[in-house]
Amino acid sequence: MRATIFFFCLCIALSRSKCAVIVTSNWIFDLASLTNKGPINQIATPGDWALRYSDFLVHYNPCGKTNWELRAPVERAACKGSYMCFNQDSGNVFPLAEPGSEVWAETGVGAILQMSAPVVSGPFCTNNRRTSTIRFVCDSTVTPSFVLENPADSSSCSFYFVFNLDCSTYFASSRVSTDVCAYNSSGGINFDLRQVNAIAPFGGDFKVRHERFDYYFNPCGLSTNYYQTSPSTRQMCENNALCQVDTVNGDNFPLGVSSSSFWTESEGKTFVSLYGGEPNVCSANGRTSVIELVCDYQSSSPTFSFLSSSAVDCTHQFRFALNCSFYFGAPIVTPSVSSICIEQNCSSNTNAIIKGSGAPSS
Numbered sequence: 001m002r003a004t005i006f007f008f009c010l011c012i013a014l015s016r017s018k019c020a021v022i023v024t025s026n027w028i029f030d031l032a033s034l035t036n037k038g039p040i041n042q043i044a045t046p047g048d049w050a051l052r053y054s055d056f057l058v059h060y061n062p063c064g065k066t067n068w069e070l071r072a073p074v075e076r077a078a079c080k081g082s083y084m085c086f087n088q089d090s091g092n093v094f095p096l097a098e099p100g101s102e103v104w105a106e107t108g109v110g111a112i113l114q115m116s117a118p119v120v121s122g123p124f125c126t127n128n129r130r131t132s133t134i135r136f137v138c139d140s141t142v143t144p145s146f147v148l149e150n151p152a153d154s155s156s157c158s159f160y161f162v163f164n165l166d167c168s169t170y171f172a173s174s175r176v177s178t179d180v181c182a183y184n185s186s187g188g189i190n191f192d193l194r195q196v197n198a199i200a201p202f203g204g205d206f207k208v209r210h211e212r213f214d215y216y217f218n219p220c221g222l223s224t225n226y227y228q229t230s231p232s233t234r235q236m237c238e239n240n241a242l243c244q245v246d247t248v249n250g251d252n253f254p255l256g257v258s259s260s261s262f263w264t265e266s267e268g269k270t271f272v273s274l275y276g277g278e279p280n281v282c283s284a285n286g287r288t289s290v291i292e293l294v295c296d297y298q299s300s301s302p303t304f305s306f307l308s309s310s311a312v313d314c315t316h317q318f319r320f321a322l323n324c325s326f327y328f329g330a331p332i333v334t335p336s337v338s339s340i341c342i343e344q345n346c347s348s349n350t351n352a353i354i355k356g357s358g359a360p361s362s
Contacts, residue, residue, distance in 0.1 A: 022104035027171040031062035049146040056088040094120050096132040110136040125157035132159045138167035181220040193220035195327045206304035214245040255289045288315040295324035
């Protein structure tokens with residue numbers, strides 16, 4: 001028996017990513033779709049997005065080493081591994097975008113990506129780093145273009161660019177549900193979390209223990225039943241559908257709010273994002289929780305389990321397995337060759353991701 005896998009996570013409007021990805025209310029900005037896709041022209045090494053301004057060229061390969069650097073790695077070693085390189089006609093070369101430095105923010109017409117790289121030549125810059133800021137502007141009427149937004153030269157510490165493009169060509173579109181608790185996926189499953197609200201044996205919550213912590217989960221609940229049974233002593237968990245409890249000292253911390261959620265779907269993956277909680281060291285939106293939803297058609301009752309947690313990005317990961325046929329009316333999936341794609345993220349896969357956040361536990 002193969003299980004159909006879904007993900008339930010908590011997303012933030014400002015995020016860091018290994019390969020520069022942000023999920024906005026309209027698009028999933030995955031820059032891997034722009035890697036090595038630069039147009040062939042006289043100023044750019046094939047595959048790079050490039051621009052000329054004054055006496056220099058800028059080569060940019062989103063989420064990949066510039067092909068310009070790869071063509072002559074010894075002579076252009078200063079740009080080794082950088083997503084973006086500055087190349088002056090006089091021979092001055094330096095990086096503008098170091099992998100791992102990406103910071104995203106959503107805008108009304110797209111998204112903004114800021115990156116940085118250490119100063120290897122030129123004048124002193126703040127923190128000894130140059131910064132590059134790219135505004136991705138979605139416009140269905142334009143031919144993709146990568147342009148400089150402000151005057152700059154080899155002495156600049158900050159570079160500003162605009163990337164105009166038809167986002168529907170390069171990025172997956174988002175379908176937003178007005179129902180915070182349910183989403184009818186393109187795969188034909190209506191993920192209605194109200195069907196599993198307050199049905200668990202632990203006072204209505206699904207509960208799991210990991211080390212010294214208990215986790216209470218009430219899908220689409222205004223709050224956990226754990227909070228409702230003693231609101232005066234469990235105030236931190238108020239209004240949260242997911243709550244963390246320290247079994248040693250009794251401290252409790254919110255991990256996800258249901259009321260602010262929205263759903264999006266792309267390439268067989270469905271997202272519902274929840275925002276809320278207090279700022280912490282990782283995010284202005286608070287702690288992140290990721291719940292993996294698994295359709296187990298042989299399951300007699302839902303199970304909630306702990307997967308992992310990270311103090312680096314303040315993320316908790318869980319798994320919520322249930323019979324989607326019984327609770328959501330989904331057709332039963334019969335194991336077949338095509339079902340192997342479920343775990344390989346093939347196009348036939350259907351994922352649901354629920355995202356949310358809350359206050360830190362420390």
